[in-house]
Amino acid sequence: MLCADGPVRSLVELSLVGEHRRGHGELYDALAAGRVDVTRMRRALATVPLPRAADGRLVLAADITCWLRPEAHTSPQRILCHTYGRGKDQHIPVPGWPYSIICALESGRSWWTAPLDALRLAPGDDATVTARQMHELIDRLMAAGQWTDGDPDVLIVVDAGYDVPRLAFLLEDLLVQVLGRMRSDRVLRRAAPPCGPAHDGPSTAPRRRVRLRRPGHVGHTLMPGQ
Template sequence: MSGPTADALFELTDALLATGPVISLPYLSLDGLHRRGHGSTYAALAQGRVDAEAARGLLAGSLPGVTHPVFALDGSVWARSDAECSPGRGYYYHPSKHSAGQPIVAGWAYCWLAALELAANSWTAPVDARRLVPGEHPSAVAAVQIRGLLQRRPELGSRTPLFVFDGDYDSVRLALGLAGAPAQLLIRVRCDRSFYGAPSPRHRPGVVRLRWHGAKFACANPTTWPTPDAVHTCADEQ
């Protein structure tokens, strides 16, 4: 797309990034970065298109060169409680907003992929953002995002980047979704999570039904912990 509509969409994006909370769309046209009338705002949204893949490629190509690349994946929710006709709206957990006394709101959920630094600071480099379709699992979307980044930046594979996740992500689903990918995964495990080992073979005659699970490993119950293969202990300065 080219012409005035493309320019209006570009300026609308600038205004959205530079302006604080707004009541409605026409207020964005009042920002100094948006030099057109409020009518062009609606025209830009109705006729404009953003090439998401080109944007992802541009962001991935702008990543700084580091020896040990680290990325974080997390989700955020945009509450749309009153927008009953919004397409793709679902029900998601929100840490600070409640509905009927529960931290569940109707809205849109986004999966973010951002580059971090090993040094402690407050800056990140967003690389990818995808909106969840109701019913999609965040871990499955995260695996798609990681594979997409490794395809756009294949040289990262030689440094085996580290991807970190919060406890809302499923470690098993991520490991299966990224099998064979040159990536390291660091996932926070909830204290009440349980895992099961491989089932042991049965030798009892006449038993046809096979076991699905082996020994249970419950994080909250130390008596179920097996002998570790390796132990790593470190101290953080904070």
């Protein structure tokens, strides 16, 4: 690649370089026989200098990127991925492979990111898989000396597609803070206050029906006390 006259965009172009003494067919054979040690690569990524926020803390962002495979009918474990802008600017589900990707962020005008881990999601995976992936990544960062005792808590940033309370619960044993964007139609409920001495008896207040809805679910009618 260093001996080429310009950028190498394909293996066929690389085989045309004078210093390349083999045919392009052998290049593809070597690529097909090669393997990537994923565990070793993940450990190596955890040791490189990482971007940090202005206060010096590590900021890890998790998001899902889909590799659309609409024509790969024989590819296993495809999932319907929501896309926008295909067709008539509508949300259209397209079969593909979703990948959970975690990157390290930095503050400032550059906004460079450092990809640290990628995991392909299978049908039925939920926040538990993302929490386990984050656990393993933080363990590697600690083993590499990227985070030590006394450092600020690691800040984890996620989008509105994640269940932030569930993710924070699964990561409660780590020194992390979870920051997530909530949907505009998300509803939070507080615990009912305890009844005082004057309200120990049956309530005389009129009963009201409350309509509760969750995104993508059918509404349920609940009565007070349920």
